[in-house]
Amino acid sequence: MMRIITGKARGVRLQTLTGETTRPTAERTKEAVFSMLQFELRDAYVLDLFAGSGQMGLEAISRGARHAVLCDASGDAVAVIRENARRTRLEEACEIVRMEHSTYLRTARVPSPFDLVFLDPPYAEVF
Numbered sequence: 001m002m003r004i005i006t007g008k009a010r011g012v013r014l015q016t017l018t019g020e021t022t023r024p025t026a027e028r029t030k031e032a033v034f035s036m037l038q039f040e041l042r043d044a045y046v047l048d049l050f051a052g053s054g055q056m057g058l059e060a061i062s063r064g065a066r067h068a069v070l071c072d073a074s075g076d077a078v079a080v081i082r083e084n085a086r087r088t089r090l091e092e093a094c095e096i097v098r099m100e101h102s103t104y105l106r107t108a109r110v111p112s113p114f115d116l117v118f119l120d121p122p123y124a125e126v127f
Contacts (some may be wrong), residue, residue: 007062011087022052044115054081056118071097
């Protein structure tokens with residue numbers, strides 16, 4: 001079970017994709033990351049480039065980030081991200097993008113530099 005750990009959407013359970021193509025960040029790992037970043041999140045502009053379920057970007061918004069771009073190449077992942085944004089009621093602070101990471105990085109026009117970037121690509125990804 002994945003959930004938002006704390007903040008505005010604390011305790012909301014998140015959907016995840018079934019199968020082996022997307023592996024969610026472990027709850028313990030997510031908790032450790034956000035424990036280290038807790039003072040960096042206020043009003044941050046966040047990019048979650050291999051968003052999967054959107055849990056990292058949504059957690060950041062829940063904890064005070066201003067905006068998050070949640071990008072994934074998979075249509076199934078984007079559908080799950082949209083549902084999780086709806087469930088957490090954080091959709092207004094999200095931009096959900098279906099695009100390959102390399103295309104996004106080459107073509108994105110963002111209004112502000114990102115303060116924080118989450119990169120957790122699939123294990124089998126070749127760069």
